[in-house]
Amino acid sequence: MASFIHLNDGNQLPWIAFGTGTALYGRDATESVLRAIDNGFIHIDTAETYGNEASVGRAIKLSGKPRSELYITTKLGKLQQPGETVRSALLTSLKKLNLDYVDSYLVHNPARHPGRLQQIWKEMEEVKREGLAKSIGVSNFYVEHLEEVLSVATIIPAVNQIELHPYVWKSAKPTIAFDKEHGIVTSSFSGLSPIVRFPGGPVDAAIKQIRARLEKTRGAPVSDAQVLIKWLKQNGILVVTTSSKAERIREYLDTINVPDLTEEEMKLIEAKGAELHRKAFVSLLPAYL
Template identity: 50%
Template sequence: MSRLTLNLNDGNKIPWLGFGTGTALLRKEVKDEVLEAIAHGITHLDGAQIYGNEESIGDAVVESGVPRSSLFITTKLWEVPAGKTVRDTLVESLRKLKVDYVDLFLIHTARQHPDLKSVWKQLEDLKKEGLAKSIGVSNFRIKDLEAILPDAEILPSVNQIEYHPYVIKATKLLLEFLKKHDIMPTSYGGITPLNRFKGGPVDPVLDKIAKRLGETRGRPVTPGQVLQVWLRQQGIPAITTTSKAERLLEYLDVETIPDLTPEEIKEIEEEGSKVHHQVFAQWLSEDN
């Protein structure tokens, strides 16, 4: 059971561990995978309009029998079709998800929206109406946030970004900006050093820390879990995914692993900063 939750700036809570339905599951039917995640006690489901599978998330939510109030469901705004409003797109998502509200509605990227201020205002209205309990953004640079913050009545609660040791340098200023404005970063792609850029400078450090933590608690700890503890300690939710039940158990187990030491954190960050690997939303590291 995933129990760890973090406080958002609007008073709502977000479960630290989120199960994603993009990347490996993009445009696939995800009913079975989502049902499996919920059966293991994962309550935070990360979806998006562009993933093309909100219907099957909804099927899993209904079939799971888990009360709606126990789940935390995110979806993300993609384009607003001509003649439609942001609200129309969310109403369509809610129909597919078979719920009356989402817990978090994000602007997926700033790129599709030349008039960000107007889009943000529409998200604020959706929060006021109760169709989205919390609202936020994803893949936003500082300049995108600066475009909406001066007129915002409601702050974004989160900025969901690619975050792992190989983008530390590129995201440093953005993270400082988010902290200053009390906007929570959430991480996708957190396992990137192990699944996309294996053999990088962080690997030996993760192995060493995994060994130390495994000995400390008397049960094995994996390098992937070390990356997730690193996120947890920074108060950053981990949006991850898997096709394997044993990996779900591995992710859920992270909440029980002791903290890294300040020296270990420093070592991950020093080694991570030696290279730059950004997989998604390249513009985040092009300029801020």
């Protein structure tokens, strides 16, 4: 069952995306993306920096799915060559992806464009106007970067994709609040970090307790990952995750069928997460480690 998040520009994106960074960074993603699509994912998240857009394009073609039924996000990397623009970078990505347009195009990281964020954003607006990207947004942007962009923007970013899980929730709160205030959808990567990268932390017991309650209510198994994904979704966050396994891919998508967490359970995860600060991805922005 598809479920969508509405964006501030009138478009929509599926609530969960299959990512081709991290585990697939610099690697051919054809098989993984094909497996994800075959098992129900319709939203794929890639980036120029991941070095695998061409393989994502191959998987899209091999899937046989009509373009209109898929949602593709890619991201602007560092502009390397003299004369390279946002438009030329996106055209290169589109060529690799074998697509005419992407559904969302994000500025991958503000640290890759020092002193040029406003110019970059004006160019992002142009590629949206031209229809090369249906929606435009940002990634790894915190309040100061968003303010810099908004001061010149005629199109507000639709999405801000940041590292988001209970162990960074407290520090990300000002950004999440800023996003909300401006109608920007916050999207998460690294959402499973408490169980994948930092097991043994204070959130573990809360996950176990909530999982047991949900299994009882549902009368069917619920996984730790589903508890975390449900927590993000109920907070209005677009989830970007990944897996090499068909079973887990189906499990992620099945989160939609898991009963809601209660308000107390939502708060419990947040409170336990606030006891520990752990960031999975070393930021290019020293102030946000």
